[in-house]
Amino acid sequence: MAVQSTLRNSQHPLRALVFQLLQRCRQRWKGTSQSARLAATVALTLCILSGAVGGQTWNKRRSEEKAQGRRLLRRNSGLRGKDGSRTIFVPYRTATAKVVIHPTKPTSFDAHRRLFLNPPRAARLADGQTASQVPPPNTKPGLNIAFLHQFLSLLSIMIPHWNSKESGLLLSQGVFLLLRTYLSLVVTRLDGEIVRDLVAGNGRNFLLGIVKWCGIGAFASYTNAAIKFLQSKVSIAFRTRLTRYIHDLYLHDNLNYYKVLNLDGGIGQGIDQFICNDLTLFTTSAASLYSSIGKPLVDLCVFNYQLFRSLGPLALTGLLANYIITASALRRLSPPFGKLKAVEGRREGDFRSLHARLIANAEEVAFYGGAEIEKIFLDSGFKDLTSWMEGIYRLKIRYNMLEDFVLKYSWSAFGYLITSLPVFLPEWAGLALTPDPALPTDPLQAEAPSNPQHARMQAFITNKRLMLSLADAGGRMMYSLKDLSELAGYTSRVYTLISTLHRVHAGAYTPSRHTQPEPYSLADVHGTVQKGYDGIRLENCPLIAPAPLHQLPGALLTEPLTFTLPAGAHTLISGPNGSGKSSIARVVAGLWPPYRGLVSRPRNMGADGIMLLPQRPYLSIGTLRDQVIYPHSEIDMRESGRTDRELKSVLEAVRLGYLPDREGGWDTRKEWKDVLSGGEKQRMAFARLLYHEPRFAIIDEGTSAVSSDVEGLLYETCKARGITVVIVSTRASLKRYCDWNLTLGVEEDKLAEGEGEEDDEGQDYDSDEEAELPGWEFERIGTEEERVGVEREVQALKEKLAKVDEWRQRKEEIETQLGQVWVQGETKELEAPGYLR
Numbered sequence: 134m135a136v137q138s139t140l141r142n143s144q145h146p147l148r149a150l151v152f153q154l155l156q157r158c159r160q161r162w163k164g165t166s167q168s169a170r171l172a173a174t175v176a177l178t179l180c181i182l183s184g185a186v187g188g189q190t191w192n193k194r195r196s197e198e199k200a201q202g203r204r205l206l207r208r209n210s211g212l213r214g215k216d217g218s219r220t221i222f223v224p225y226r227t228a229t230a231k232v233v234i235h236p237t238k239p240t241s242f243d244a245h246r247r248l249f250l251n252p253p254r255a256a257r258l259a260d261g262q263t264a265s266q267v268p269p270p271n272t273k274p275g276l277n278i279a280f281l282h283q284f285l286s287l288l289s290i291m292i293p294h295w296n297s298k299e300s301g302l303l304l305s306q307g308v309f310l311l312l313r314t315y316l317s318l319v320v321t322r323l324d325g326e327i328v329r330d331l332v333a334g335n336g337r338n339f340l341l342g343i344v345k346w347c348g349i350g351a352f353a354s355y356t357n358a359a360i361k362f363l364q365s366k367v368s369i370a371f372r373t374r375l376t377r378y379i380h381d382l383y384l385h386d387n388l389n390y391y392k393v394l395n396l397d398g399g400i401g402q403g404i405d406q407f408i409c410n411d412l413t414l415f416t417t418s419a420a421s422l423y424s425s426i427g428k429p430l431v432d433l434c435v436f437n438y439q440l441f442r443s444l445g446p447l448a449l450t451g452l453l454a455n456y457i458i459t460a461s462a463l464r465r466l467s468p469p470f471g472k473l474k475a476v477e478g479r480r481e482g483d484f485r486s487l488h489a490r491l492i493a494n495a496e497e498v499a500f501y502g503g504a505e506i507e508k509i510f511l512d513s514g515f516k517d518l519t520s521w522m523e524g525i526y527r528l529k530i531r532y533n534m535l536e537d538f539v540l541k542y543s544w545s546a547f548g549y550l551i552t553s554l555p556v557f558l559p560e561w562a563g564l565a566l567t568p569d570p571a572l573p574t575d576p577l578q579a580e581a582p583s584n585p586q587h588a589r590m591q592a593f594i595t596n597k598r599l600m601l602s603l604a605d606a607g608g609r610m611m612y613s614l615k616d617l618s619e620l621a622g623y624t625s626r627v628y629t630l631i632s633t634l635h636r637v638h639a640g641a642y643t644p645s646r647h648t649q650p651e652p653y654s655l656a657d658v659h660g661t662v663q664k665g666y667d668g669i670r671l672e673n674c675p676l677i678a679p680a681p682l683h684q685l686p687g688a689l690l691t692e693p694l695t696f697t698l699p700a701g702a703h704t705l706i707s708g709p710n711g712s713g714k715s716s717i718a719r720v721v722a723g724l725w726p727p728y729r730g731l732v733s734r735p736r737n738m739g740a741d742g743i744m745l746l747p748q749r750p751y752l753s754i755g756t757l758r759d760q761v762i763y764p765h766s767e768i769d770m771r772e773s774g775r776t777d778r779e780l781k782s783v784l785e786a787v788r789l790g791y792l793p794d795r796e797g798g799w800d801t802r803k804e805w806k807d808v809l810s811g812g813e814k815q816r817m818a819f820a821r822l823l824y825h826e827p828r829f830a831i832i833d834e835g836t837s838a839v840s841s842d843v844e845g846l847l848y849e850t851c852k853a854r855g856i857t858v859v860i861v862s863t864r865a866s867l868k869r870y871c872d873w874n875l876t877l878g879v880e881e882d883k884l885a886e887g888e889g890e891e892d893d894e895g896q897d898y899d900s901d902e903e904a905e906l907p908g909w910e911f912e913r914i915g916t917e918e919e920r921v922g923v924e925r926e927v928q929a930l931k932e933k934l935a936k937v938d939e940w941r942q943r944k945e946e947i948e949t950q951l952g953q954v955w956v957q958g959e960t961k962e963l964e965a966p967g968y969l970r
């Protein structure tokens with residue numbers, strides 16, 4: 134009995150609890166009166182009845198919802214709630230599943246901005262100066278305070294309230310994790326008992342032990358499966374929260390999706406890699422962290438305690454010293470996994486964007502036959518990625534060798550040493566040597582082995598298993614440290630994405646203290662945008678093409694513009710290529726910031742406001758109907774009371790009335806950008822214009838691929854529907870549809886002729902720097918001056934035409950003279966010229 138483990142002395146707490154509860158219920162039932170039992174029966178009957186009625190109502194509502202879901206799914210549509218939420222239906226197995234999406238509240242963005250744009254000084258680590266660079270570029274992803282801050286900031290998005298779904302999932306996972314540790318303990322004890330009974334030749338107890346083993350095994354398997362399931366659920370829940378948050382911020386009305394790529398430039402072009410890949414890796418890693426660190430931590434505490442009881446304080450001290458020494462050695466020798474993972478993510482993103490580029494421009498590349506060169510680009514992108522990954526694997530070899538040796542072999546050798554303590558040094562062994570008389574007697578105690586050999590065997594097996602479990606827990610803990618470093622890398626990527634989006638959203642481009650912003654950089658924006666003006670107005674507004682990175686200065690394109698377009702002032706914006714015509718549309722749409730001056734425009738985009746048709750026609754995914762009503766969805770269309778019949782008349786107005794029949798109806802889904810021709814795409818853009826009927830429309834080269842007979846019809850139809858058109862084009866012939874002409878890129882000398890006139894309008898051309906810039910002219914089409922000019926031109930042409938007969942006669946004379954020379958040559962060969970002789 135000297136080395137008998139005390140594990141067998143403690144009563145099963147679960148068994149005791151169940152027993153106690155059953156006892157209490159039995160006593161209560163016996164003590165209740167007849168009337169109380171009657172009341173309970175009536176209450177139970179009522180419960181069953183109301184449950185049945187409720188169930189029926191629920192079932193009816195559910196089948197109605199299912200039918201509605203199927204209908205809406207077919208139409209690519211959904212429902213909109215009063216609180217701004219959207220209910221959509223997605224295919225799920227053979228039916229549909231209802232998904233309610235609540236938009237992120239603006240106040241949540243405001244609350245989070247502090248976390249993402251102004252982290253505590255300690256969390257910035259490398260650079261406390263640069264406020265607009267969060268995290269600063271030289272902060273290395275790794276296990277440091279910055280990581281803690283970044284992770285907690287992301288956690289506040291992933292678990293917004295203590296009573297959210299994610300907290301519930303984590304709690305249930307925690308319960309299962311504890312249960313698994315408890316079951317491991319039970320298995321450990323059972324293992325010792327089975328071996329003991331086997332060695333003692335106690336067949337009945339041995340078989341009983343095997344049956345118990347199988348029962349516990351089944352339960353443990355369920356527990357393991359439940360833990361994995363809950364881990365995946367947590368990962369998906371985290372990903373859903375973060376993805377929706379990022380989508381709300383990215384696709385905000387503030388046009389962050391354009392600005393983050395074209396103005397900020399902080400995260401390059403690979404934002405899709407951040408959202409689709411890095412976010413998944415981060416959430417998977419974060420969800421597994423809970424079980425991969427939580428479980429070993431609990432195991433370590435419980436198993437250490439059991440070993441302490443079994444093997445004594447010396448063993449515990451040895452174990453703890455072993456952990457501390459090996460953990461610090463591994464940490465010191467481990468490569469910077471966080472940083473390596475972050476760079477790998479960026480290279481993956483670069484490679485992915487090369488493919489995305491090829492997909493988007495497949496036709497153009499095919500026309501040029503550019504497969505070879507594109508392959509070189511792709512191969513070199515892939516080479517960059519693989520050479521980086523090979524570097525990581527090379528670094529890992531050394532570390533994995535060390536890790537394997539330490540965690541598998543040196544730890545088990547150490548374990549044998551520890552478990553041998555009671556054998557070789559019984560006086561150092563644990564509390565098992567002095568059984569506590571106060572402990573309740575185990576029912577199996579009676580069967581405790583009387584043979585010290587068997588007892589020693591049992592204790593050894595139990596302790597060995599405990600040591601193995603402990604080594605396993607410790608090993609997992611060490612592996613988790615590596616996972617933690619990788620998580621730091623993913624965290625840094627996701628945090629960088631969200632902080633950049635917040636920076637773009639808030640326009641937080643303040644220069645660092647004691648420094649001046651670069652002129653015309655994003656920190657030097659002083660213009661004003663006035664929304665709600667019934668027209669388009671620019672006042673002293675220079676056109677500046679932003680630099681690809683927000684710290685750099687932008688490029689001035691023209692002198693400051695001043696013009697006003699009220700309703701009905703149809704205008705042509707013309708000028709040479711690259712003079713900044715489309716840039717005016719960008720400034721008005723809010724894509725580019727107003728660096729100086731004032732920009733006024735209607736408040737709404739679309740109906741009763743302003744609409745801009747881009748130079749490259751865009752066709753969205755979805756049905757044919759979705760192409761006409763874009764950017765409306767079918768929900769918006771139905772809510773505004775529009776019908777398919779109206780859509781048909783809109784298509785007829787742009788000479789596309791044949792499309793619904795040709796394509797098989799309004800609900801047909803196709804890759805429309807490949808189905809429609811260039812001219813059809815442009816006419817579809819006009820169909821959208823006629824559907825939305827804005828007050829103002831800026832049409833950028835909107836009819837360059839449309840046949841000339843339809844071109845006039847499109848503009849005239851727009852004007853007839855009360856849309857004020859602003860045509861951006863290099864073709865002066867479009868003047869005929871306009872009343873005003875804004876010409877950009879006007880030569881300096883031509884501008885000088887009208888300088889006095891411009892000065893009267895109060896424009897400022899004094900600056901030497903600005904005087905070198907191309908100028909502009911804004912004039913009315915069809916003025917007296919222009920009419921006289923055109924008449925003079927016509928007169929000149931008439932005079933030239935009158936001379937045509939005279940010139941024709943002269944031409945004939947010359948031809949006759951030349952013919953004579955040739956006739957001479959027919960009879961007698963012409964002599965060679967003198968210089969050849």
Ligand SMILES: Nc1ncnc2c1ncn2[C@@H]1O[C@H](COP(=O)(O)OP(=O)(O)OP(=O)(O)O)[C@@H](O)[C@H]1O
Binds near residue numbers: 678711715
């Ligand atoms: N996103 C951008 N970032 C930086 N510069 C840009 C950007 N977009 C355009 N530019 C530059 O701004 C200048 C004006 O471009 P814009 O597209 O307004 O010219 P445009 O007059 O419309 O030309 P085109 O007649 O060829 O369409 C060009 O030199 C162009 O290189």
